[in-house]
Amino acid sequence: MVEVRERWTKDHAPVDAVRAKCLDAGMTAEDTTTIVDSLRKRQAGKRLVPERSYKGFRFALPVE
Secondary structure (H helix, E strand, O other), rough: OOOOHHHHHOOOHHHHHHHHHHHHHOOHHHHHHHHHHHHHHOOOOOOOOOOOOOOOOOOOOOOO
């Protein structure tokens, strides 16, 4: 949600669909709520700022 903002628009990632995917993947209700809350903030136009310890972190796989 921080690196590729356009992936998380309401059209590409509806909140209900993301919630269902999280729960289907076996995430806890608490973790799912954290993800959904972050998604709602992102879709409301807020910037998500990672904690300082994560600054500069890159996943091994490229993000498209």
